[in-house]
Amino acid sequence: MATRRLPPLPTIQDLIRMYQLSARKQLSQNFLLDMNITRKIVKMAGKLEGGFVCEVGPGPGGITRSLLNTGANHVAVIEKDRRFMPSLQLLAEAAQGRLSVYQGDVLHFNMGQIIPEELAKPWDKTPPNIHIIGNLPFSVxxxxxxRWLAAMSSQSGPWKYGRTKLTLTFQKEVAERMVARILTDQRCRLSVMCQYLCDVKLKFVIPGRAFVPAPEVDVGVVHLVPRVxxxxxxxxxxVEKVAxxxxxxxxxxxxxxxxxxxPVHRLDLxxxxxxxxxVDPESRCxxxxxxxxxxxxxxxxxxxxxxxDIFAYNYRSRENAAKVRRKTKILTEMIEEQILHGKSSSGL
Known part of the structure; x- marks a missing residue:
């Protein structure tokens, strides 16, 4: 373990000053600078020694440092914001080949292509030593x-290698919805989607004041393990449509x-x-x-x-069509009224 620790480096605060970095509100960026908290997040992921970790949204590299100070064989980070590339490249040089930096949008990044195939395990065996970790922007x-749950269900992307685990941050109320049980206020579609595919645990809550800039909400750290x-x-x-x-x-x-x-004419179905x-139709969802x-x-x-044809049915398209018809009828009546009173309709 000692040989895998990083050499002395500037602090994250120093790197932010050096590279004149600031969190962008439009990207929902909040820096986590407390290394005690980043180490705690990494600990919640489980045993990383000898494994592969993909970190999403590393920013200036706070969690990345804590990951590299574990026994993980390799860490790959995916960052959308080019401003963070210099500080991440500095970490990559210090990590001596144990860190790969990818610039791209994680929503469209093929994570499956960067995972070592030798770590793969059959789906019905213990999870592989592959981990996805990230302090996610609230907006995405x-x-x-x-998207990840969909890939998990089809055993594609990072899940073609087995039951890859996730340790992620979410706005506290979203984290609570993910783990919510029946008869609770937070129970929702997201609760069902997460729980039918995964064993989901809310590990701990990070106060908003621990971030820079401090969001108005606290943050929950959630651990997900796909079910066999x-x-x-x-x-x-x-399942997603029904939920x-x-x-x-x-x-x-x-x-x-x-x-x-x-459709309204098929209520027999x-x-x-x-x-x-x-199921009792008078149950609350x-x-x-x-x-x-x-x-x-x-x-x-x-x-x-x-x-x-029933699966393709979209009641919203019916609602939208009805709205258009109503607006057209109102406009037509207005024009007819103007004509009736001898006024030009050009002023409408």
């Missing part, structure tokens, strides 16, 4: 997580959200779905367990298998 954290067998064994797009609709009207009966899955699933969501998803899948 949820979309990025959904998903609790809902259906395609990810179908999105079920939780669309969170304070109403779940029937209200589920009915938006079907709504009744069939509840009858087949055995935050009362539904993963098992009940599983039965709802399977009932919907059976209908879609029989009537493929």
């Amino acid at each position: 954290s949820t979309p990025l997580l959904i 067998t998903p609790l809902i064994q259906l395609p990810f797009p179908l 999105r609709h079920v939780f669309h009207y969170r304070q109403k009966y779940c029937r209200r959200g589920v009915e938006t899955l079907f 709504l009744e069939e779905m509840f009858e087949a699933s055995g 935050f009362m539904l367990s993963i098992g009940e969501m599983d039965r709802i998803c399977h009932a919907y899948n059976d209908i879609c298998q029989r009537e493929p």
